Structure formats: structure tokens, C-alpha cells
Amino acid sequence: MKFLKPIVFSTTGTTDLAKKIRLQLERKLPQRLVSKKGMVGKMVVDKFSNENLQVSIQNIRDHYVLIIHTQAPPVNESLMEFFALLDAVVRAKPAQVLITFPYMPYSRSDRKDKARISVMAHRIAKIINSYSLSSGIPIKVLLLDPHDAHIKHYFEPDGEEITAMYLLAAGIKKIFDLDNTIIVFPDNGAAKKFDSIAHFLKLDIAYIDKRRDDHTEKPRINKIVGEVKDKTCILVDDEVLTGGTLFMDVEALYKEGAKIVMIAVVHPIFSKKEEIEISVIKRVEDSRITKVIVSNTVPIEEKLRKANAKKFIILDSAPLIAEAIKRIICSQSLSELYNPKNLKFYS
Numbered sequence: 096m097k098f099l100k101p102i103v104f105s106t107t108g109t110t111d112l113a114k115k116i117r118l119q120l121e122r123k124l125p126q127r128l129v130s131k132k133g134m135v136g137k138m139v140v141d142k143f144s145n146e147n148l149q150v151s152i153q154n155i156r157d158h159y160v161l162i163i164h165t166q167a168p169p170v171n172e173s174l175m176e177f178f179a180l181l182d183a184v185v186r187a188k189p190a191q192v193l194i195t196f197p198y199m200p201y202s203r204s205d206r207k208d209k210a211r212i213s214v215m216a217h218r219i220a221k222i223i224n225s226y227s228l229s230s231g232i233p234i235k236v237l238l239l240d241p242h243d244a245h246i247k248h249y250f251e252p253d254g255e256e257i258t259a260m261y262l263l264a265a266g267i268k269k270i271f272d273l274d275n276t277i278i279v280f281p282d283n284g285a286a287k288k289f290d291s292i293a294h295f296l297k298l299d300i301a302y303i304d305k306r307r308d309d310h311t312e313k314p315r316i317n318k319i320v321g322e323v324k325d326k327t328c329i330l331v332d333d334e335v336l337t338g339g340t341l342f343m344d345v346e347a348l349y350k351e352g353a354k355i356v357m358i359a360v361v362h363p364i365f366s367k368k369e370e371i372e373i374s375v376i377k378r379v380e381d382s383r384i385t386k387v388i389v390s391n392t393v394p395i396e397e398k399l400r401k402a403n404a405k406k407f408i409i410l411d412s413a414p415l416i417a418e419a420i421k422r423i424i425c426s427q428s429l430s431e432l433y434n435p436k437n438l439k440f441y442s
Contacts, residue, residue, distance in 0.1 A: 099128075099157060099158050099159040099190050099191070100128050100129070100130050100134075100158060100159065101120070101124070101128065101134055101158065101159040101160070101161050101424060102134055102135075102136045102153075102155055102158050102159070102160050102161065102189075103116070103117045103120070103134045103135060103136050103161045103163065104136035104138055104152065104160065104161065104162050104163070104180055104184065105162070105163040105164065106163075106164045106167075106173055106176045106177050106180060107140065107167075107173060107176060108165070108167025108168065108173050108394055109163050109164050109165045109167060109173075109197075111394065111396075112163070112165060112197060112391060112392070112394075112412070112413060113163040115411065115413035116163060116195075116413045116416050116417045116420070117133075117134050117135065117417075118413075119413050119414050119416075119417030119418075120134060120161075120417045120420060120421060121133065121134060123417055123418060123421045124421055124424065124425075125425070128424070134161075136152060136153060136155070136160070137152065137153040138150055138151065138152045138153070138180065138183075139151045139152075140176060140179075148172075148175055148176055148179050149179065150176065150179040150180045150182075150183045151183060152180070152183045152184065152187060154187065155184065155187045155188075155189045156187060156188050156189065157188075157189065157190045158189050158190060159189065159190060159191045159192075159193070159424060160184050160189040160191070160192045160193070161192075161193050161195065161420060162177070162180060162181060162184065162192065162193070162194045162195070163195045163197070164177040164180075164194070164195070164196060164200075165196065165197040165198045165200075165392060165393055165394075166198045166199070166200040166202075166364075166393055167393060167394050168366075168394075170200055173200070174200050174201075174219075177200075178222065181194070181223070181226060182226075185226050185230045185232055185234075188232070189232060190232075191232065191233045191234075191235070192227075192232060192233070192234045192235070193234075193235045193236075193237060193420065193423060193424070194223065194234065194235070194236045194237070195236075195237045195239075195416060195420060196236065196237065196238050196239070196241075197239050197392040197393070197412060197416060198239065198362045198392045198393050199216065199219075199238055199241055199242075199246065200215075200219065201215035201216050201219060202216050202241050202242040202243075202246060203216075203242050203336075204216050205217070205241075205242055205243050205245070205246050206243070206245075216242075216246055216249065217249050220236075220246075220249030220250050220254075221249070223236065223250065224250060224251045227251070228251075235254075235255065235423060236250045236254040236255065237254070237255045237256075237257065237416075237419055237420065237423065238254050238255065238256045238257075239256075239257055239258070239259060239361075239392055239412065239415075239416060239419075240256075240257075240258050240259055240260070240333045240361045240362065240392075241256065242333070242334070244256060244288075255419070255423065255429055257415065257416075257419045257429060257432050257433075258432075258433065259361045259390050259392070259410075259412055259415060260289050260291060260292045260331075260361070261291075261292070261295060261433075261435050261438055261442075262390060262410055262412065262415055262438075262441065262442060263292060263331065263359045263360075263361065263388060263390070263410065264292045264295045264296055264435070265438050265442045266359070266388050266408070266410045267292075267296060267329060267359055267388060268296060270386075270388070270408060271327075271329075271357070271386075273296060273298065273327075274327075275325070275326050275327055275354075276298055276326065276327040276328075276329060277298055277299045277300070277301055277321065277322070277323060277326045277327070277328055277329070278292060278293040278296065278298050278299070278300050278301070278329050278331055279300075279301045279302065279303065279319075279321070279323065279328045279329065279330045279331070279344075279348065280300065280301070280302040280303070280330075280331060280332070281302070281303055281305075281330065281332050281340065281341075281344055282302060282303060282304070282305050283302050283304065283320075285302070285331070285332055285333070286300060286302040288333075289331060289333070291433075291435075292331055295435045299321065299322075300321060301319060301320060301321025301322065301323050301328070302319075302320050302321065303316055303319055303320075303344050303347060303348075304316070304317040304318050304319070304320055305317060313339065313340075314340065316343065316344075316347050319347060319348065319351050323348055323351050323352065323353045324351060324352030324353070325352060325353075325354050326353060326354055327353075327354055327355040327356075327357070328348050328353045328354075328355065328356045328357070329357045329358070329359055330344060330345065330348070330356060330357070330358050330359070331358075331359045331360070332358075332359075332360050332361075333360070333361045333362060334360060334361065334362040334363075334364060335358070335360045335362075335363060335364060335365055336364045336365075336366070336367075337364075337366070337367040337375060338365060338367070338375045338378060338379065339367075341358070342378070342382060345358075345382065345383060345384055346383075349383060355385050356383065356384055356385065357384065357385050357386040357387070357388070358379075358384055358386070358387040358388065359387075359388040359389075360387070360388070360389050360390075361389075361390050361392060362390070362392050362393055363387075363389035363390070363392075363393060363395045363407075364393060365379070365395070365398065372398060372401070373398055373401050373402040376398055376399065376402040376404055376407075377402050379404075379406060379407075380402065380404055380405065380406055384406065385406065386406055386407075386408065387406050387407045387408070388407075388408045388410060389407060389408070389409055389410070390409070390410050390411075390412040391409050391410070391411060391412055391413075392412050395407075395409065396409065414440075414441040414442070415432070415441040415442075417441075418432065418440045418441045419432060
């Protein structure tokens, strides 16, 4: 099979992570696929006086094009830049396109759970599908820990999904003494979805049983299932948004007798509308949370620097994402990345 040399493009807020992924790819891919000029896609983003965006790119005809886009502020402007980039790419007639979402924008808007609401994750997928259908160019999509696994089925024929949970697990194992430690999940759904992290670490599981009377109400804690008294608790989740539920969970664990509470999260949003950019991070720093392990699927480094944060440890997701991209390009199995024995590929 003939492989086409990949070219990597990324949107403005994704630049730093995309660079790390590209450098990993240049190392991981067979060298016959790596151009002597490298894999950087040349693009220019023009913003006109009427605030319209225009993206122009280099010649990519018959190349394998990679587009990397994560949710980064300003989210809506960045998303429009992504669609402008995708439009420019498709019009330039590449052989194939792989879109990688380290954190897919609007992934929380994934289902109609109330009357007369938008479901933007589904709509974004439909737009991407329409480009492939109208142009005849194969467009694949790679998601890292989407808000819900069913999102990948919005893409046609299907999106690919990988998880950073074993990356978190490896970080936890390397950094912390795990004596008298228990993995805690924020709800039963997360416990079922991510229990593999506890099996890998050979630790017991607890979860926080919550009730929500309706969609407008903040969930209330019913009970903690599992023994957390006098233990070090590592609260694991795929995402922290405003921190409201997080702080409630932490206090509940301490009230139940937890000795120490730490956090491990894949997508560290840590933001609340109408508050300053670093307010949630400052609240974490002032809380009884002792350590926070996060990945860099969304821009977090600058926010931590501005907040002078001391409790956060960042794990690089680029080797994992690059390994997955390499496997898609080279028609290799992605399921091997769900085997903790294969951490060597990306940790």
C-alpha cells in the first residue's frame, strides 16, 4: 500500500499541543512518510474589518492532511476558524483528511435531553460528514475521551476514540505513594466507564451516588458507596468545568473521613463564565485538594502560570495522540492503546 506524506495543520488555540504532536509523529512514523521539509502545514488566517475569517493554505493536493483542533478560547471564533480551515483543505483536493479533536468543542451538547434545544455536537459532525460526502474525499475523525462514547457514532461511517485514562493511571503510579489509597469516581456512570484505571493500579473503587431532581437543579449527594475513611482518595473524572460539583465532592469525601483528596482529570477546563480566567484554579489552590493531575488536551499551562498554581501536575497527551494518528495512517489497530501493557507506546 502506498502511504502519502502527511501535512499537519492546526487552529490558533491548538498550536502548542499540535506542535508537540507533530514532533512525536515525525519520530514515530516510518521515515519514508516524513518530508525533509517536515510536516508543518503553511496557513494564513485573515480577519477582516467585518470580523469575517479567511484561511489560505499551501498546496496539499494528493497529501494525507491532518487537522488538529481542540476547544480553546474564544471557543466559537476558534470553531469558525476550524471550519474555514477544513473548507480550504477540502477545496485543495487532498487524498485523505484526518481530523483530531483532543477535546471536541460542544461535546457536552451531545443529546436532546430537554425540549427545543440545540445539539451542537451532532450538528458539527453532520457538517464534517457533508464535506466528505460532497467532495468524495475520505475524512476520518479521532476523538480523545469524548463526553460520551456515542458521539463517535455521529460521524460517518464512525469516528475513532481513544482514552487518556491509562496515561492518568501511569502518572498517578509514578508520582504518588499508593499505600492506603482508593480511586473515587464522581458518580456511578464514571465508575462503570473508567473502572479500568483502578484495576490497572490494583486499587479499590468508591463512587459518589448523586441525585438530580430535574435538569435545572444542581445534583445533590445521596451517599458515598465504598470505604473512604482514613484513606487517600484520588477523585478521577474525564472533565472539570466550573469546579462546582468537584468542590462539593471533595468536601463530601472529607466529611466521610477521607485523609487526603487528590484529583486526576483528562480535560482541565477549570473555567466559569462571568468570572476571571483563573478564578476556578485559584479556588482549587485555596481548597483542601492536595494535588491535581491533568493532561494538556486543552490549553492550561498559561492559566496555571497566571494563577501561580502549585498543586497542578501536567501530563503530556501528545505522545498518545501521535501514536493513535500514526496507527490510523498506517492502518494499524487502535484497540491496542486500550491495553495498559502498551503504555510504552505513549508514556
